[in-house]
Amino acid sequence: MSRSAENFWDKVYREKTVLSLSSVLGFLALWHLATDILGLMPAIVLPSPEKVFFTIYEKILAPVGEEKLFGHIGVSLVRILVGVGIALGLAIPLGILMGWYEDLDSMASPIIEVLRPIPPIAWIPLAILWFGIGLGSKVFIIAIGVFFPTLINTYIGVKFVDPLLIKAAQTLGAKDKDILWEVVVPASVPLIVAGVRIGVGLGMMCLVAAELVAASTGLGYLIMLGGDDLKPELSITGMILIGILGLLADRVILRFERRVIYWKKE
Amino acid sequence: MNEEQRPDKLSARNVSVMYEKDDTSFLAVDDVSMTIQEGEFVVIVGPSGCGKTTFMNTFAGLVRPAKGKVYMDGEEITGPSAERGVVFQQFALFPWKTVSENIEFGLKYRGIPKEQRDEIVKKYVQLIKLEGFEKSYPHELSGGMKQRVAIARVYANRPQVLLMDEPFGALDAQTRTIMQEDLSGMFLTEKRTVLFITHSVDEAIYLGDRVVIMTARPGKIKKIIPITRENLIPDRRQMRYDDVVNLKEFLELKADIWGLIKAEILEKHIL
Numbered sequence: 001m002s003r004s005a006e007n008f009w010d011k012v013y014r015e016k017t018v019l020s021l022s023s024v025l026g027f028l029a030l031w032h033l034a035t036d037i038l039g040l041m042p043a044i045v046l047p048s049p050e051k052v053f054f055t056i057y058e059k060i061l062a063p064v065g066e067e068k069l070f071g072h073i074g075v076s077l078v079r080i081l082v083g084v085g086i087a088l089g090l091a092i093p094l095g096i097l098m099g100w101y102e103d104l105d106s107m108a109s110p111i112i113e114v115l116r117p118i119p120p121i122a123w124i125p126l127a128i129l130w131f132g133i134g135l136g137s138k139v140f141i142i143a144i145g146v147f148f149p150t151l152i153n154t155y156i157g158v159k160f161v162d163p164l165l166i167k168a169a170q171t172l173g174a175k176d177k178d179i180l181w182e183v184v185v186p187a188s189v190p191l192i193v194a195g196v197r198i199g200v201g202l203g204m205m206c207l208v209a210a211e212l213v214a215a216s217t218g219l220g221y222l223i224m225l226g227g228d229d230l231k232p233e234l235s236i237t238g239m240i241l242i243g244i245l246g247l248l249a250d251r252v253i254l255r256f257e258r259r260v261i262y263w264k265k266e
Numbered sequence: 267m268n269e270e271q272r273p274d275k276l277s278a279r280n281v282s283v284m285y286e287k288d289d290t291s292f293l294a295v296d297d298v299s300m301t302i303q304e305g306e307f308v309v310i311v312g313p314s315g316c317g318k319t320t321f322m323n324t325f326a327g328l329v330r331p332a333k334g335k336v337y338m339d340g341e342e343i344t345g346p347s348a349e350r351g352v353v354f355q356q357f358a359l360f361p362w363k364t365v366s367e368n369i370e371f372g373l374k375y376r377g378i379p380k381e382q383r384d385e386i387v388k389k390y391v392q393l394i395k396l397e398g399f400e401k402s403y404p405h406e407l408s409g410g411m412k413q414r415v416a417i418a419r420v421y422a423n424r425p426q427v428l429l430m431d432e433p434f435g436a437l438d439a440q441t442r443t444i445m446q447e448d449l450s451g452m453f454l455t456e457k458r459t460v461l462f463i464t465h466s467v468d469e470a471i472y473l474g475d476r477v478v479i480m481t482a483r484p485g486k487i488k489k490i491i492p493i494t495r496e497n498l499i500p501d502r503r504q505m506r507y508d509d510v511v512n513l514k515e516f517l518e519l520k521a522d523i524w525g526l527i528k529a530e531i532l533e534k535h536i537l
Binding site: 165171186189263 | 326327328345346347348350351352354356358359360361362363371372375376403404405419420423
């Protein structure tokens with residue numbers, strides 16, 4: 001690329017950044033205007049942005065309930081990571097095997113088809129009954145949320161691998177087992193990663209739902225606490241942090257996606 | 267060389283293939299019998315949709331005949347084998363593997379040790395003139411380069427038989443000519459048994475020892491023209507493609523074959 005072209009794209013990028021930044025600032029200004037300046041909403045219903053940021057700043061190292069703000073973030077992070085880890089560890093191998101072995105598909109499909117439409121939050125009472133109100137029940141709910149999209153995408157990825165690639169491998173001397181690991185699994189990676197991305201998004205929802213119902217720590221609990229104690233700034237703090245966490249998770253997966261499917265055309 | 271004494275490499279005996287589509291089945295190949303001798307280059311031409319590919323796939327072991335049997339070295343073909351390499355019309359390269367890894371693919375299953383595999387890959391990368399592209403992925407290559415990799419991948423695996431399904435169909439005219447000359451040269455140096463499908467009559471005459479003309483729907487053999495055996499065009503494989511296609515003998519043959527195909531198309535009302 002020539003120098004002038006580089007400068008051109010630099011400029012566009014700068015302009016984009018300027019636009020994005022000014023839209024965020026504009027949003028905060030409107031929020032400020034509606035609360036502090038015009039008083040359209042009383043502070044007990046909608047606190048001003050300064051108040052929310054001050055709460056975040058103040059609570060980082062000060063206890064809110066059982067934990068400091070950092071502690072709540074950490075607890076939620078551990079729950080989501082363990083939940084996602086367990087779900088992926090089960091869903092990806094099962095999806096690969098179901099997509100490849102038709103007998104297993106026929107056996108597992110009816111059960112999965114019935115379980116899949118059940119919203120993960122419907123499992124909350126059973127989860128508490130089985131795993132108590134500690135880490136176990138939250139991880140279980142999150143894992144349920146991540147499991148099904150990942151499983152379905154993996155299954156579809158394996159099932160619909162271009163048959164031509166399988167034929168090519170066969171005529172080059174590869175046996176069934178080689179074809180599964182050398183052709184089918186790599187070919188399904190793009191769909192598997194897409195499933196993980198959907199799954200993790202759903203997992204974030206499940207995290208909040210589980211923490212709203214039965215927790216004394218975590219960002220979902222913070223959101224709930226804000227409502228109970230009439231401190232909406234706490235709820236908003238929890239929501240903003242969940243949003244940031246979700247965004248970061250998505251970015252990490254996108255990075256990973258680009259790295260593993262380097263071989264796809266943009 | 268006495269062509270008649272070569273053993274049969276491939277043979278089809280009364281092969282019929284049914285083709286299922288939307289709950290109805292068609293007869294795609296109707297009672298075809300033919301033999302291909304060891305070291306022979308046979309080209310099948312015919313109107314599109316005449317069952318050429320289906321017929322070739324019975325030799326590949328990818329399609330089972332409804333009636334009749336296909337044999338290699340007198341043994342019935344019951345499934346795909348590395349001894350019958352296939353070059354597919356749509357390349358079928360593994361997109362997550364580099365040029366080298368694609369060419370190496372079949373060698374692993376032949377139990378060839380790594381150093382030897384590397385040597386073979388190097389040799390074929392040179393043969394297809396892709397030095398410098400060893401670490402490229404298929405999406406970074408042009409259509410002609412991809413097709414050369416697909417051909418090298420099969421050649422490197424040293425199958426006894428090469429089945430090539432319109433391998434140059436997706437290429438532009440110049441690339442196609444270069445590929446035809448390359449293949450012709452490779453055939454002379456690597457001498458394998460080849461069954462080749464095309465709808466280009468020029469390509470068929472330039473490459474084939476024999477040209478098989480198939481009828482349309484269902485596919486049957488209409489005529490077989492033995493180009494090499496009857497010495498219709500001598501030494502064409504050492505000549506440039508553009509020079510061959512202007513020979514008087516070539517043009518006469520082309521007119522004959524075209525006449526047969528055209529009659530077939532008009533007769534069966536396919537257009």
